[in-house]
Amino acid sequence: MTEELANFQFPKAASSIIKVIGVGGGGCNAVNHMFEEGIKGVDYIICNTDSQAMDNSSVPIKVQLGTTLTEGRGAGNKPEKGAEAARENYEDLKKVLGDNTKMLFIAAGMGGGTGTGAAPVIASLARELDILTIAVVTIPSPAEGNKRRAQAQQGIDKMAEFVDSMLVISNDRLHHIYGDLPASQAFKMADNIVATAVKGVAEIITVHGNVNIDYTDVETVMQKSEVFIMGTGFATGEGRAMDAVNAALESPLLDSNDIYGTKNILLNIISGSEEIRIGEIGEIIESLQEKAGKDADIIWGNGYDERLGDKISVTILATSFDTNPNKELQPEKEVQNFNLDDDLEEPVDDKEPINEAVETINIELNKEKPYEPEPEPEEEETIMFVPPQPKQKPKSKPKPKGFGWKSKEKTKTREKAEKKKDEPVPESNIDNWFYKNFGSKIFNDDEDQPLD
Ligand SMILES: Nc1nc2c(ncn2[C@@H]2O[C@H](COP(=O)(O)OP(=O)(O)OP(=O)(O)O)[C@@H](O)[C@H]2O)c(=O)[nH]1
Numbered sequence: 001m002t003e004e005l006a007n008f009q010f011p012k013a014a015s016s017i018i019k020v021i022g023v024g025g026g027g028c029n030a031v032n033h034m035f036e037e038g039i040k041g042v043d044y045i046i047c048n049t050d051s052q053a054m055d056n057s058s059v060p061i062k063v064q065l066g067t068t069l070t071e072g073r074g075a076g077n078k079p080e081k082g083a084e085a086a087r088e089n090y091e092d093l094k095k096v097l098g099d100n101t102k103m104l105f106i107a108a109g110m111g112g113g114t115g116t117g118a119a120p121v122i123a124s125l126a127r128e129l130d131i132l133t134i135a136v137v138t139i140p141s142p143a144e145g146n147k148r149r150a151q152a153q154q155g156i157d158k159m160a161e162f163v164d165s166m167l168v169i170s171n172d173r174l175h176h177i178y179g180d181l182p183a184s185q186a187f188k189m190a191d192n193i194v195a196t197a198v199k200g201v202a203e204i205i206t207v208h209g210n211v212n213i214d215y216t217d218v219e220t221v222m223q224k225s226e227v228f229i230m231g232t233g234f235a236t237g238e239g240r241a242m243d244a245v246n247a248a249l250e251s252p253l254l255d256s257n258d259i260y261g262t263k264n265i266l267l268n269i270i271s272g273s274e275e276i277r278i279g280e281i282g283e284i285i286e287s288l289q290e291k292a293g294k295d296a297d298i299i300w301g302n303g304y305d306e307r308l309g310d311k312i313s314v315t316i317l318a319t320s321f322d323t324n325p326n327k328e329l330q331p332e333k334e335v336q337n338f339n340l341d342d343d344l345e346e347p348v349d350d351k352e353p354i355n356e357a358v359e360t361i362n363i364e365l366n367k368e369k370p371y372e373p374e375p376e377p378e379e380e381e382t383i384m385f386v387p388p389q390p391k392q393k394p395k396s397k398p399k400p401k402g403f404g405w406k407s408k409e410k411t412k413t414r415e416k417a418e419k420k421k422d423e424p425v426p427e428s429n430i431d432n433w434f435y436k437n438f439g440s441k442i443f444n445d446d447e448d449q450p451l452d
Contacts, residue, residue: 017102017215018202021045023119024082025053025074026109026138029187030194035059039199041206045096047122049085049114050074063092065118075113079151082117093125102215103132103205105198106163108155109171111140111148116155123162132219134201134228135163136194141172165225165319169193193251200232200315204268209303213268217299221264225319229259232315234308241280244314245287262292263320267300270315272308284314292318 020042022031028046035044035058047063048054051072054062066075066085075082086093097104104126108115119135126133137156140148159166169190178186201222204213222228233247249259259265265288269276285298292298296318305313 015099015101016041016043016206017100018105018205019043019045019097019101019103020105020107020198020202021047021097021122022059023047023106023108023122024112024115025050026112026187027107027115027119028053028057028059030107030109030136030191031059032057033188033191034195034198037195037199039195039202042198042202047086047089047093047118048074049082049118061096063089063096065089065114075117077148077151078113079117079155082112082114083121084117085114086118086121090121090125093122094129097122097126097131098129101126101129101131103218104134105201106133106135106159107137107194107198108135109138109140110152110155111144112151116151120155120158120162123159127162132223133163134222135159135166136169136197137166138169138171138190138194141170141175143175144171160226165222165228167197167228167230196232196251197230200230200268201317203270204266204301204315204317207270207303207305209268209270209301211301212303213266213299213301217301218266221266221299221317221319225264227321228317228319230315230317232313234311234313236311240312241276241283241314242287244312245284245316248314248316249291259288259292259296259316259318261321262296262318264318265292265296265298266315266317267298268315269300269302270305270308270313271302272304272306272311274310274312275304276302276312280312288316 018041020031020034022028022045025048028048031044031046034042043061044059045061045063046054046057046059047065049064049066049070049072051064054064064072066081066088069085069088070081075085106119106122106126108119110116110119115137119137123133123135137159139152139156142149156166156168171187171190174186174190178189181189201218205215205218231248231251233244233249235241235243235247267284267288269281269284281300281302285300288298289296
């Protein structure tokens with residue numbers, strides 16, 4: 001049994017420099033989908049703890065994970081088991097990946113046991129082998145439960161330690177966009193995004209163009225870029241250049257398609273029977289430069305693919321953002337509670353105690369921007385009565401998220417903000433600070449009494 005499960009077959013033909021590996025149920029489904037789509041110039045591998053799921057796949061290279069640990073069954077939603085299973089068959093993985101690979105795509109559904117646990121082990125192996133590694137992963141929707149979401153987040157953070165770049169696809173959007181579709185069909189839509197991402201990057205390298213983009217260009221843009229977003233759009237007829245750009249940037253399943261702030265763009269334009277005109281190329285580049293905010297370095301290429309007929313295709317891949325463009329992975333705004341009890345004088349009117357009226361104030365504190373006092377407003381302020389609020393227990397702080405924060409400068413700023421928020425708010429600042437956050441005042445400038 002063990003031997004049979006550990007077995008994998010190498011294809012006879014020379015292996016490609018680009019490989020795509022599906023890890024766990026979701027990852028393997030995505031790779032099965034790609035294989036059926038027939039993306040050129042790529043070797044497909046699937047690996048899973050669940051042997052039955054692999055038996056049903058026609059992908060040629062299969063690596064059984066956890067041959068003795070799980071004996072062909074799944075990892076039971078336990079990432080540690082998934083990681084252990086990958087470690088058990090590390091040498092098998094090394095054989096398939098060590099074979100002439102320069103670039104590896106790892107596809108996995110995060111949140112379960114195998115994908116979440118094994119994919120980071122595979123990513124670390126790829127780093128050990130000095131392979132340019134790109135992850136395309138899905139994050140579960142809240143409807144799948146908090147535990148899955150938390151596991152997925154941990155898996156993504158772990159992956160981020162080893163991969164060069166990562167695209168995170170939100171399964172939550174599946175529920176919103178394709179809520180009425182049967183689950184398997186809705187998942188296929190996400191698989192399609194995974195496939196488009198891999199196809200887009202792989203074909204930039206493998207399909208030769210007039211102005212050619214090669215592996216080195218892709219490496220320049222992707223290496224250690226942490227996060228990328230991408231899309232491919234097709235269009236035909238009048239205005240096809242801009243229509244294709246807009247379609248590429250409007251993929252409904254990507255969490256973000258805003259390329260503002262990107263420093264590097266790879267642009268690949270492919271024509272079918274009607275070759276792209278030089279003016280159209282200029283139009284596309286100019287519009288991307290505009291959308292990216294002028295600073296972006298655009299590497300572009302163009303080629304020909306007869307399968308497109310009268311259409312053109314535009315693939316845009318953007319990396320090197322200051323802030324993670326993926327909204328799901330942006331840090332949550334932190335709610336902090338300041339108790340004013342200690343700062344207030346004795347209440348003047350027993351019937352309407354100040355302490356109850358303004359017991360606790362919640363302030364939304366964006367971790368990105370440390371608190372800085374704003375200059376006193378010049379115009380006359382609006383004076384507002386703050387109604388009594390029920391006592392609230394201070395909320396516990398949300399855990400800071402790992403993936404998506406890159407610059408050291410930002411980390412320092414965050415640390416400063418963290419420190420600052422733990423300091424007591426000086427009494428003299430409270431008034432101004434309330435004004436800053438709520439746009440109204442509770443005290444007159446020369447008073448420390450509430451207004452009627
Ligand atoms: N896009 C897509 N996502 C999927 C699919 N199947 C599962 N997922 C997502 O991936 C997450 C993990 O599920 P699986 O990949 O089946 O789990 P696993 O990694 O095999 O882990 P175990 O079953 O515990 O061994 C799920 O919570 C889903 O959000 C699929 O076919 N397509």
